[in-house]
Amino acid sequence: MIEERHETRGEKETSRIEAFSDGVFAVAITLLVFSLQVPALDNPPTSEHLVKMLLLRWPSYLAFFISFATILIMWISHHVMFKLIDKSDTLFMLANGFLLLLVTTVPFPTQLVATYLTTPVAGVVCVIYAGLFLMTNLVYNLLWWLAAHQSHLLKDSVSPKLIHTRSRDYALGAPCYLLALLLAFWSPGVSIGICSALWLFWVFTTYERRPTRKAYQKQRFEREKKESHDPA
């Protein structure tokens, strides 16, 4: 139980949590390359055989790509959430640790999907796959609830309206992933499809667009003009 505060002036309290999380995301995303293997050829090797062997391994390329995209969007979500946060406490750190546990696990169910998607056991692997996504979404909800409601870890500048919008976006994911999980028993393809479509949803909800160079210079010019008329 600590009551003293020892942050260096102006230091963002969450910077080491971000650095550690960045490290875990970066290692997890890079380890995926181990799923790509150089094929062994007969002696003497022929170009046709090499090309055929490389093409036969399409499930491992697909698994590599899906895992990469999944961890990448998780990292972007993490980045977008932590932009609003500048304090931290123990529960929040533990919840973030649990999220990282799920992140490092991603390659395992993805590998299951890549190996068994075209076999009779596709249903089981898609349940596990959607299940991991459901859990990840629940942990994002938990992290946001801890930061915005249970304790006050957000920056002072964050508006109640933004808190509300984000809470709604995170909450929307859970029923969709649950649906994907349940549909997996009926049609693995539809289940995978919903998981991928939600990827687009996360891109959209975190979407942010900067003005072009021209628009930016116009804005700046008008702000400066206004300031010269109305000095503080």
Added chain:
Amino acid sequence: MIEERHETRGEKETSRIEAFSDGVFAVAITLLVFSLQVPALDNPPTSEHLVKMLLLRWPSYLAFFISFATILIMWISHHVMFKLIDKSDTLFMLANGFLLLLVTTVPFPTQLVATYLTTPVAGVVCVIYAGLFLMTNLVYNLLWWLAAHQSHLLKDSVSPKLIHTRSRDYALGAPCYLLALLLAFWSPGVSIGICSALWLFWVFTTYERRPTRKAYQKQRFEREKKESHDPA
């Protein structure tokens, strides 16, 4: 033997040590995923067989979870300790390096426990497991002693009372882990139980809770009111 100081103004001297340590913690915790393997099935595969094969591998999931939780709490402890430190010297860097050696070693004894916990050699692996934790605790004691007593590496704002509380908390771990090590010969389960219970102890001693949004705003409001009455 260097007598000149060349830190950039306001730079925390330990920031590169923290970055390097974060990297080691992050890689070590992510490499644990290699203990999860996709099971090979007969052809054609059946859902029952896949589920059975996945469930049979529970020791590897347990090992993954324990290792993850262990390295996570070590990282949180490291983070909590370094919050109070803003200087560094060579002995401290070497001791921190020794701590990182123990961190990177964690997967090895955990794997031993996962492989042999249900066999007649459980006693030996639990001695090794508790032994690693005992050594880690001793190195945390050493790091803290170097920072707080041998040299003065703490921030000026750290109170003697906090130094005393922390010294006591770190020192309490050693006899408990020694007990776990000795009990391992008699009952491996009890030994593992003590190690897990100490996990909760570290969470508790580093526990920190932030005020809620409402309490935070009330505090701020009262501070501002007081300041307007009593201008500096």
Added chain:
Amino acid sequence: MIEERHETRGEKETSRIEAFSDGVFAVAITLLVFSLQVPALDNPPTSEHLVKMLLLRWPSYLAFFISFATILIMWISHHVMFKLIDKSDTLFMLANGFLLLLVTTVPFPTQLVATYLTTPVAGVVCVIYAGLFLMTNLVYNLLWWLAAHQSHLLKDSVSPKLIHTRSRDYALGAPCYLLALLLAFWSPGVSIGICSALWLFWVFTTYERRPTRKAYQKQRFEREKKESHDPA
């Protein structure tokens, strides 16, 4: 869709993107060491046999070196580009993620080249190798276009002339790598040669040289003299 901005004052908005990218580059470049293996010897081992076995593995050393140099120059290019950037948006983050995908893939085609460069299938592997480089170059062009034209993510101090020079340099790469890809069918050696020569081109276009200690002190002395004559 976010309209609020919550950057901490003076914080570079791209710092977490750089930290994450640095992590991915660092892990990818370090994983290459797995291509170096200790040879197994007969019992009893002889020095001649060990030396011979080590020399026989020259393709793995070459692959290690080429991959390392390739990822290193990609990192330097990334560093040089991000020096001019201090803002970010979603498209830019996704494009950067795609670049990191290519970075983590580097070991795979390099391993292909190392394994099959001296065999009849050299043509195929060199097409794949040059193809990866072509794609990487296209993504660098995309990143730069997003930062400089599509949105305004560059620092205010970057001159239009520098933007123009950089755009030209990035655009020059694409036709050269395409040429290398096409020539691979005719002569794998020439294809690899062009890829290596372009490595030198990237070093040259990002080349920057600092003044020596003497020149630096002279500059400083003259600036100070001028300032004392012409006080602001």
Added chain:
Amino acid sequence: MIEERHETRGEKETSRIEAFSDGVFAVAITLLVFSLQVPALDNPPTSEHLVKMLLLRWPSYLAFFISFATILIMWISHHVMFKLIDKSDTLFMLANGFLLLLVTTVPFPTQLVATYLTTPVAGVVCVIYAGLFLMTNLVYNLLWWLAAHQSHLLKDSVSPKLIHTRSRDYALGAPCYLLALLLAFWSPGVSIGICSALWLFWVFTTYERRPTRKAYQKQRFEREKKESHDPA
């Protein structure tokens, strides 16, 4: 060829180089754990057999420890050097990249030593081992020469005396490692011994000790007293 400068005010220009290098050092040092393997036992396993199997693997523990200590001291040296540096240019970045290449290579010759130190080929592996250290030392000399002489990358506050001391310390290493390399043909043990002794030499030359809490407070008290007598 860039002539514009775009560093954010007060930003240390080498911070991304340090972050990338820290990442490579951290990954390289953590990957060493792969040399520790859980032994497979007969069924049913006995405690005596497990202990015997674990003890038999002492060369892998030794290799793990030597590699860890080696990469750790290389990182400390890197840290100590970069404390004096706040600028960078292309040649310096390439030389640093070459150093990182050597760092990632460390596990390979260490593994060679661990595997063959007790066999007739010990001479060859010790030549390779000392050879890597010699090259690493030469690259440290090159880095320092680039930073201190070829271009002026050091902080303005670094004294010519410190530059001279450091240049001498780095230069001293080369003949010692060359001696270790040559003696390896005659006695592998002496060669390893010299390499280890130089480890202590690097600890000593980068050694830095902070005052104790009491000495620190006394210094501070006297400085404050002096300042109150002699106001600026």
